[in-house]
Amino acid sequence: MDGTSLDNALHIYDRDHHIHGQTNLRQQSENGPTVMVTSGNGVRFTTSDGHTLIDGFSGLGCVSLGYHNDRLAEAAKRQMDTLPFAPTFYGRSHPKIAELAERLTSMAAVPMDRAMFQCSGSEANDSIIKFLWYRNIARGEPNRRKIISRWRGYYGNTVAAVSASGQPHMHAKFGLPLEGFLKLSTPNYYLAHKDGESEEEFSARMAKEFEELVIAEGPETIAAFFAEPMQSGGGAIRPPEGYWDSMQAVIRKYDIHFHVDEVVCGFGRTGFMWGAEAFGLKPDSTSCAKALTAAFFPMSALMIKEDFYQDMMRNSDEVGVLGHGFTYAGHPVGAAVALEALQIYKDMDLIGHVRRVSKRFLERCNALADHPLVADVRGIGLFCGFQLMADKKNRVPFEPGLKVGVRAQDAAHDLGLYLRSIPPDRISFMPPLIIEEDEIDEAVDIFKNALDSVWEEVR
Ligand SMILES: Cc1ncc(COP(=O)(O)O)c(C=O)c1O
Secondary structure: OHHHHHHHHHHHHHHHOOOOEEEEEEHHHHOOOOOOEEEEOOOOOEEEEOOOEEEOOOOHHHOOOOOOOOOHHHHHHHHHHHOOOOOOOOOOOOOHHHHHHHHHHHHOOOOOOOEEEOOOOHHHHHHHHHHHHHHHHHHHOOOOEEEEEEEEOOOOOOOHHHHHHHOHHOOOOOOOOOOEEEOOOOOOHHHHHOOOOHHHHHHHEEEEEEEHHHHOOOOHHEEEEEOOOOOOOOOEEOOOOHHHHHHHHHHHOOOOOOEEEEOOOOOOOOOOOOOHHHOOOOOOOOEEEHOOOOOOOOOOEEEHHHHHHHHHHHHHHHHHHHHHEEEEOOOOHHHHHHHHHHHHHOOHHHHHHHHHHHHHHHHHHHHHHHOOOEEEEEEEOEEEEEEEEOOOOOOEOOOOOHHHHHHHHHHHHHEEEEEEEEEEOOEEEEEOOOOOOHHHHHHHHHHHHHHHHHHHHHH
């Protein structure tokens, strides 16, 4: 088969045999994949039709070191040659995971003592929900089971993690969320503030809503408050001034367990090692994934403190084991790749690099606020959200049928930049952390041209 026939065959195999997540199934089964990504290098990837794009979405917020890295590839090969698999069940271990558990807990935003490893952010977040229930039973509080989170939050797709997520289309037709998963407003200041309300007043109102919910449900029934420091899947929503101070005052007042999801924010995205540092959060537990291995291997981690572990131990004494775990948990290749990624971050001064280039990134992104389509721009580090509106001053959205966000995403794609549109007409822009200033200029220029062409269509 020549190259074109092979491409056509693969397109048909995918269309007829592959089930895609987060995809319209009918469109996929009629049209096949929207793109077939075949290779990548630096901040760019190439598709089967030879089109090369800057990845302004880091894959799915994960390819922190871009699409090629000899050190990570060699670390994976060395580990595959030495020990490709070893279970972590039944008290068994292997050198790389022991080293990674120590390394990761010692670098957490607030001191953490224990880490459990899985393959995905969803599994890490599902695990903490189970562990909260498990721990509360050990503490004689079996009714402390409710999880509070926010609309538009995203914690993954396993049954409990998606119940905590505030994404209605992920609940619809699945009979979800599970009972006891409660939601608060998303802190999107631009869209949700009242006329004349300052950011601080808005934040105080959000905290009041939180406190009222806790009181109505009974503080003794609340197992945890779940949050991403800056919402990612909801559309790169940076919280307004005073938000986290006000929310954490409620957390402290009612002694609520605070689980911070660092799956996207962790490892430099915000210009800090952790999103918790960027926003002054004090988590009781935390989950991370994605850039933990720079996405070269699927791996996530859940970190907890010693007192939590001590409570869990009491149940394990009674039952005989912690009845929870995944075959590939603490995979040796993942652990070797994660250790190498963390070393690369140190050697390249990742945080210094992100702080330096993000000045240019945010300056260029903020300048787009003058564009007639752009109503609001908010970002931190290499993580920025844009709200597109028909009338920015009066906060009038576009007709959903116009799909303005999707048009902007598609126009950028055609011009050589991959971005993600998230309803309602939000654009999330988060390039790989290795991006340089000239690449930022190129990417933002493309985005601006894409916005110009959509403006010509919808003005
Ligand atoms: C903030 C956040 N948490 C959790 C997850 C779930 O991670 P995974 O897709 O690895 O299960 C995601 C995925 O995008 C995420 O953005």
